[in-house]
């Protein structure tokens with residue numbers, strides 16, 4: 001059963017995390033000179049910004065409140081591993097994070113009573129994720145330092161996932177994650 005409050009928090013958390021993914025990729029474009037790489041990064045950035053829009057629209061379609069989110073999912077990685085500085089580090093970080101996103105969204109689709117609007121959004125985004133995973137894996141394959149970075153972020157991802165699992169039914173209890181509006185109402189309209 002989908003608790004509307006927990007669903008609202010999850011969708012808001014994804015909304016903010018998608019947007020921060022777009023911002024990270026947008027900043028990374030500065031470090032790129034190869035035209036093909038610039039194109040891929042810019043398209044990826046635009047996709048993540050659109051994903052944030054799609055989660056926002058889904059929240060509105062379901063009549064769920066906007067919750068201020070102060071810690072994106074990625075910021076939990078950065079708390080363990082610092083903020084990526086080089087382009088290779090940033091894309092290794094993105095790749096491991098997006099593998100987690102893929103697993104997470106697939107798990108969401110298994111949730112009983114997931115509203116249709118949310119189901120459609122997760123399915124659309126999972127499709128885009130295939131492209132993201134593929135082009136980043138291709139690019140990383142040509143970077144000699146990438147395998148060690150990927151191993152590092154895999155360990156970070158495991159640690160973050162274990163921390164978060166404890167809160168899966170009450171993610172509002174993750175310290176400092178966000179703030180509900182005072183008049184928040186959690187009644188799903190489907």
Ligand SMILES: [Fe+2]
Pocket residue numbers: 018021047048051125
């Ligand atoms: Fe995304």
Ligand SMILES: [Fe+2]
Pocket residue numbers: 048098128129132
């Ligand atoms: Fe993505």
